[in-house]
Amino acid sequence: MFVKRAIFGLAIASMLAACGGSTPRETVPVALPEPEPERRCVKILFAGDIMAHMPQVRYAFRNGSYDFGDTFEYMRALFEGADIVVANLETTLSDIGPYSGYPCFRSPAALAEAAAEAGVDVLMLANNHMMDYGAEGVRNTVRILDRCGIAHTGTFADSVSMAERNPLVVERNGVKVAFLNYTYGTNGITVPYGISVNGIDTVRMAEDIVRARAAADAVVAYVHWGDEYSRRENMRQRQISGFLHSHGVRTVIGTHPHVVQPVVRTLRGVTAYSLGNFVSNQRLRYRNSGMVAEVDIVKEGDAVHDTLRVVPLWVRGRDYAVIPGCVGDTLAMPESERALFMQAMADVRESVAAR
Numbered sequence: 001m002f003v004k005r006a007i008f009g010l011a012i013a014s015m016l017a018a019c020g021g022s023t024p025r026e027t028v029p030v031a032l033p034e035p036e037p038e039r040r041c042v043k044i045l046f047a048g049d050i051m052a053h054m055p056q057v058r059y060a061f062r063n064g065s066y067d068f069g070d071t072f073e074y075m076r077a078l079f080e081g082a083d084i085v086v087a088n089l090e091t092t093l094s095d096i097g098p099y100s101g102y103p104c105f106r107s108p109a110a111l112a113e114a115a116a117e118a119g120v121d122v123l124m125l126a127n128n129h130m131m132d133y134g135a136e137g138v139r140n141t142v143r144i145l146d147r148c149g150i151a152h153t154g155t156f157a158d159s160v161s162m163a164e165r166n167p168l169v170v171e172r173n174g175v176k177v178a179f180l181n182y183t184y185g186t187n188g189i190t191v192p193y194g195i196s197v198n199g200i201d202t203v204r205m206a207e208d209i210v211r212a213r214a215a216a217d218a219v220v221a222y223v224h225w226g227d228e229y230s231r232r233e234n235m236r237q238r239q240i241s242g243f244l245h246s247h248g249v250r251t252v253i254g255t256h257p258h259v260v261q262p263v264v265r266t267l268r269g270v271t272a273y274s275l276g277n278f279v280s281n282q283r284l285r286y287r288n289s290g291m292v293a294e295v296d297i298v299k300e301g302d303a304v305h306d307t308l309r310v311v312p313l314w315v316r317g318r319d320y321a322v323i324p325g326c327v328g329d330t331l332a333m334p335e336s337e338r339a340l341f342m343q344a345m346a347d348v349r350e351s352v353a354a355r
């Protein structure tokens with residue numbers, strides 16, 4: 001590169017000399033300064049498990065239809081500030097119901113409509129509840145997400161969809177990001193013929209990563225794993241995280257434990273072991289809080305680097321509004337709510353830093 005530019009500089013110097021008059025001048029190679037590599041940046045916001053327990057569904061029902069807008073209202077500004085917003089859909093969707101909560105989730109399509117309206121771009125479908133209503137549940141869910149304009153990956157209604165979406169490549173600002181999504185299992189429900197759910201299988205994952213790296217500038221793995229309600233990652237999570245980083249996945253995002261687990265950075269990348277719930281009716285301490293991980297991926301020439309920042313969240317019990325720390329600090333709240341909010345903020349920070 002430098003040689004080419006030096007020659008180009010020499011050519012310009014010669015031309016100037018030729019135009020300058022009849023006296024031949026000695027030409028001196030001019031080395032032009034190396035241009036700065038082009039800098040491109042994409043900001044991705046990762047949210048945790050979108051759950052829909054029946055009290056949430058009942059709360060959303062008003063005037064004959066469902067409206068989950070309250071859940072996303074205070075997240076809007078954060079979502080709008082990101083280029084890509086990602087979350088895990090821990091339920092299936094239906095236009096007609098009947099709707100149900102734990103242990104087999106089926107939620108109104110309005111949940112996805114509210115998420116899309118608030119700015120959610122991608123929903124992860126590899127989780128232990130995606131098979132709750134069998135093949136029909138999966139087909140209805142992806143049909144509704146397609147209708148809402150929400151991209152999805154991790155569980156696939158057919159092989160064509162899997163070929164298109166595994167990995168799911170999203171391009172923003174000239175940076176291509178490949179999303180891979182895996183789950184530890186499907187609550188013992190057999191996956192019917194035709195449907196595919198990405199399980200945690202290192203042979204398959206290694207193949208996926210090769211294709212993802214070829215197709216994108218950066219690869220993110222979003223993994224459903226870990227022990228429910230445990231505030232620490234287990235040995236298996238550590239092994240899978242190490243496997244992913246060693247294969248070139250710099251960002252690993254975890255969900256499923258319903259509580260926040262540590263964020264661990266190494267030279268090979270960063271793992272947020274569990275983001276906790278994004279929204280749920282779980283009201284106990286540690287389960288009523290969660291976090292979003294804000295990941296900036298910067299591409300400069302051929303080099304790609306990334307940073308991860310955590311934003312703690314608290315779910316307000318009376319209307320299931322998800323309140324990020326930066327908004328909650330400025331919101332008027334009764335003393336009892338303020339105490340819960342402050343506790344949640346402290347709990348998340350403590351969990352993230354625990355080693």
Ligand SMILES: [Zn+2]
Pocket residue numbers: 090127128129224255256
């Ligand atoms: Zn789960």
